[in-house]
Amino acid sequence: MTGDLTLSVAGVIGPVVHGQGSASGRRTSVIQLGGCNLACSWCDSAYTWDAARYDLRRELEMWTVSEIAQEALACRPSTVVISGGEPLMQQGTPAWPYLLAALSTHEIGLETNGTIAPSEQTLRGVSWITVSPKLAHSGDPARARINSDVLVLWGRLARRLDVDFSVVVQTAEDIATVSSLVRAHGLPRERVWVSPEGTRAATVLPTLQEISGPALEAGFNISPRLNALMP
Template sequence: MEMLQIAGTVPEDRLPVQEIFGPVPQGEGPYTGRRACFIRLGRCNLHCPPCDSKRTWDTSRYDLAQTCPPRTAEDIVEAAGEHGAGAGIVVISGGEPLLWQRTTAWHRMLTALPGDVHVETNGTISPNEFTTGRIAHFSVSPKIGRMGAADPAKRRIRPAVLADFAVLAGQGKAAFKFVTADAADVEEAARLVRDHQIPHDRVWIMPLGDESAAWTAAGRDIVAQVMDHGFNFSGRLHLTLGVR
């Protein structure tokens, strides 16, 4: 099983945590501006070159035992409470959080976290019944263009998984967010949306860029195209404000 291969030496009753921070405004997608606590878990099943969270997965640069030490669910929930959980949304990010959904630690963490819990996922793993029932919102970000350049399409685009998330999007429980570097990436996103019958009004296009000037410039180049396709446009509020 992929999760068990990724897990390595992480005990079943713990999750690898890169960081817990907040409260900060959610910077992207349909919940932009909402008060949020972030829990960033370690490990990923993809290898995106422009990823801004390489400490969660890049073993060529980091010792993941040091950057993402295992923590108990109880410890994670306590720390999340100290960073605003319960007074806003809790966003579980990564890495790829759904790698851990079959562990006892995941079940305990989701059961104990207060309020609305969101998950940010790369869209390669379907949520199981427990996860679907507990998570208020999935932010699904399939990797295309430069973001997907390091992995073959069959690894990062999984039709059955996208179909599951498309159903959740139709129910208002998921939104798709595509990170695009240029007009060609927007067209690639549009083809994927069409081919996998993803609701257009649940699609956000976000320009690639890890600093405000870069994504603003990229955004100016594609915003009209995004509107023409009937999609939504996502900025990166946290970069504009200079917060996490």
């Protein structure tokens, strides 16, 4: 049975308040898939991929499509977000299209780091996509965190589909780097959101104040990371 096909999953969380971008504030269920092709130093979900710090045999389990969908929809979310890790690492599995179908009664969001091209099946199966290119402060080399051909593709897709770009920044100087990234890859500025790095209000709020002016001047949207500001 198709519902018995499996994916690597770290967990399903919900209901939670979606914290970033145009979906900010929505009642959300988050599916955290296992595995990632990057190794960001400040990653808040490193347990989905970092075998050096976590026992992935315990952190990750193979869930059936039916189990994932049942858990994700149990809290009656307005939106289901497929995240990770890097979820597109599993879009080639037999279970992937069946997961999208099982969730299709709800709005489906997808979060990706922008290094992997989406399949047509993925594009048809989700409601919106947030692409999050990583800057140098993530700790990954540019050749790993930026796939220029794929990022250009995402920029083109953003002109006809509901695709946004969310970039984590640490200082006002990072805004110039984001601008260069946007120009080099043809990303529509009106679809770009910048958000301060951090998981606590004490870190997020000062950075938010620092970056707001330069970000607005550059033509970007600003996301406050609601999940970090809430107790």
